[in-house]
Amino acid sequence: MRAGLIAMGQPGDCLEATLIQFVSLFRGTEKIPMGKREAQFVTLRQLRTEVGNDACRFFYLIRSHDQPLDFDLQLAKARSNDNPVYYIQYAHARVASVMKQLAARGLAFDLAQGLAGAGLLTSEPEQAVLRTLTRHPEVVEQSAVNRAPHTLVHYLRDLANAFHSYYNAASFIVDDAPLRNARLALVLGVQQVLRNGLTLLGVSAPESM
Numbered sequence: 001m002r003a004g005l006i007a008m009g010q011p012g013d014c015l016e017a018t019l020i021q022f023v024s025l026f027r028g029t030e031k032i033p034m035g036k037r038e039a040q041f042v043t044l045r046q047l048r049t050e051v052g053n054d055a056c057r058f059f060y061l062i063r064s065h066d067q068p069l070d071f072d073l074q075l076a077k078a079r080s081n082d083n084p085v086y087y088i089q090y091a092h093a094r095v096a097s098v099m100k101q102l103a104a105r106g107l108a109f110d111l112a113q114g115l116a117g118a119g120l121l122t123s124e125p126e127q128a129v130l131r132t133l134t135r136h137p138e139v140v141e142q143s144a145v146n147r148a149p150h151t152l153v154h155y156l157r158d159l160a161n162a163f164h165s166y167y168n169a170a171s172f173i174v175d176d177a178p179l180r181n182a183r184l185a186l187v188l189g190v191q192q193v194l195r196n197g198l199t200l201l202g203v204s205a206p207e208s209m
Helices: 002-007 044-051 053-061 073-077 084-104 111-116 124-134 136-145 149-169 177-200
Strands: 023-027 069-072
Touching: 023 073, 044 053, 044 073, 053 069, 053 073, 053 084, 053 149, 069 073, 084 149, 084 177, 111 177, 124 136, 124 149, 124 177, 136 149, 136 177, 149 177
Parallel strands: 023 069
Antiparallel strands: none
């Protein structure tokens, strides 16, 4: 293919080939039989139809391309925290729900006050979220340079886990306006990073689930 590109006057190094290891499909613990001799295949179109585009893309990116992948169709369709794509998307949707609750109470978010009040975010769950957020630029760069999108996948799962822990440990819509805006600024930052990461992976970031 590179020789063909060169023959057409294009630089040969404009093509970068990545070899992908085998993917085995499972339904729970039951392996779906496939083989060239038996002419038994599950096409990517069939897989997308069954589990959806988001889960299909995400699960293919969850492992390094040089490692075999066991793709569990039941897990990919599950609406539970065990399903990593659902877990991350749910974190994004949870922030949207918080902002809807804020509007329903007749309150507004003050971004300037929220950023100015960052020093109020001293609890361990808040610090855990902040530490995870600071890793974002480095993770994106490493994922691109090393051709390793799975690095970003695992990072998004870590961020979603830090957020869910924070969500269960604290109330965001509190009476103290400076603290409320600081916490909302933090979780909106989480939502933005999750949305950016999912977009890079070609996965949707729903506002409700």
